[in-house]
Structure formats: C-alpha cells, structure tokens
C-alpha cells in the first residue's frame with residue numbers, strides 16, 4: 526500500500542511514523558509512505574497556499590490550486606479504483622474502525638491536511654473522495670488526524686502485527702463493541718487483584734467471562 530500525506534508541515538510526520546508498529550510496516554517493501562510538501566506547489570515567489578475568505582471572516586483559507594497541483598504531481602484523482610483521496614476536516618464524515626478496514630484494502634491512500642480556518646470548499650466538492658473527521662472536536666491542523674488514520678490503517682495490514690490474533694475481536698469492530706479488560710503480572714498489586722476466572726486455566730469459562738465483560 527502507498528500512503529501519501531499532503532501537508533504544510535512535513536517534519537511533523539518524521540518521527541511518529543518511523544516508530545513501533547507503523548515504522549515496521551513502512552520498512553516492508555510492499556508499503557510506502559510519501560510526504561508531500563504542499564508549499565512546493567504554492568503560488569508566486571512567496572509560494573502562497575492560502576488567502577483571505579470571500580465574504581469576510583476570521584483567518585485564512587487554503588487555496589484550491591496548490592492542492593490540485595499536488596494531487597496531479599502524485600498522479601491520483603478522485604474515483605480511481607483501489608485509491609481514495611481524503612480531506613481531513615472537522616465537518617467531515619466520522620472516521621471509524623469500519624472506515625479503517627475499508628481503507629486498509631486500498632492500494633493508494635492520499636490524505637490532505639487542512640490548516641488555518643480550513644480549505645476552500647471546492648477541494649471537497651471536486652478533488653477528493655471523502656472528507657473525514659476523527660472526532661467531534663477541532664484540531665489546529667489535519668496532521669494529527671492524518672497520523673491517527675495512517676496508524677489505524679497500517680496496523681491492519683497483513684504481517685504487520687506480531688500476532689495477527691490481536692486483530693480478532695477488537696474494540697469498535699462492530700458498532701458499540703468494546704474489548705474485554707486485560708490484565709498481566711503480578712496477580713495482586715496494592716491489593717488490586719486480577720479476576721480469579723483468568724487464573725483458572727478453564728478456557729471455556731474465560732471465554733464466557735470475556736464475552737460478558739465486553740460491551741456491545
């Protein structure tokens with residue numbers, strides 16, 4: 526899978542996406558991460574990427590032209606098979622585990638990070654497949670949203686997790702499902718004890734307890 530992030534802050538991604546599970550995923554030859562600096566496609570000598578909003582109002586709005594040029598340079602467009610272009614947006618569709626599973630099956634995922642007051646609406650209307658929000662709150666930029674999306678998609682790729690069983694019965698696999706609580710050694714700490722059933726060795730009873738303790 527190739528993931529491309531279009532951003533004004535390429536530095537933002539270097540460390541987090543090189544670490545742990547996601548870092549290991551991108552070290553595999555079948556996965557590629559590309560970070561595209563939107564500023565390169567800015568207009569004029571100052572490489573402008575934003576301007577004042579029509580109709581007035583606070584802040585600056587990211588322009589269509591640099592984003593369209595960035596997409597063209599990557600060679601992606603909306604409505605292509607096995608490819609999706611996302612615009613991060615506080616007013617987009619809610620991103621869920623179901624969405625992560627859908628994106629995990631793509632060959633190309635392109636994520637545009639908004640900034641300032643937002644992005645000229647014509648980007649959402651004409652250039653992207655989906656506008657997504659990662660929660661009901663406002664971030665200062667789409668970079669933190671892109672990180673979450675990349676992490677949640679890459680851990681679903683085959684061979685990325687040490688034990689693929691980790692992907693069975695995870696929280697949010699179905700709407701409202703939350704995985705059962707987990708415990709590890711020691712059995713008792715500060716008088717806080719692990720539920721006895723987990724120490725019983727009775728796999729049937731443990732499975733029953735886990736089903737009862739997960740929420741749906």
Ligand SMILES: C[S@@+](CC[C@H](N)C(=O)[O-])C[C@H]1O[C@@H](n2cnc3c(N)ncnc32)[C@H](O)[C@@H]1O
Nearest residue numbers: 613614615639642643658659663664666667670
């Ligand atoms: C300060 S926000 C703009 C908020 C916008 N004025 C509004 O009220 O909806 C700047 C950028 O951060 C990103 N962003 C903010 N909240 C987000 C969220 N919940 N999910 C995904 N991206 C978000 C988007 O790319 C957005 O263009």
